[in-house]
Amino acid sequence: MVYKSRRGFYLKTETFKFQTKDGIDICSFKWSPANKTDLKGIVQISHGMAEHAARYGDIAEVLVKAGYAVYANDHRGHGKTAGILEETGYFAPKSG
Secondary structure (H helix, E strand, O other): OEEEOOOOOEEEEEEEEEEOOOOOEEEEEEEEEOOOOOOOEEEEEOOOOOOOHHHHHHHHHHHHHOOEEEEEEOOOOOHHHHOOHHHOOOOOOOOO
């Protein structure tokens, strides 16, 4: 989806999933410039405990405006990867 940020520029957002070896779907986000430009680089955000990747949308917008593409994913037991509130904080059946 392409939208105009609160900072007055257009950016593109994508939500996608990738699957781990043990079958967990990891929810991921991408923010990038709406128009094709030369990127300075790519930033990977790793969220903290009791957080989720979507909370970093504001800083992602700042980084996109500065010329970067930004990726972030919800870790196991967090955000959309957890799926439902009861699964929040659950990492694995053994050694999680």
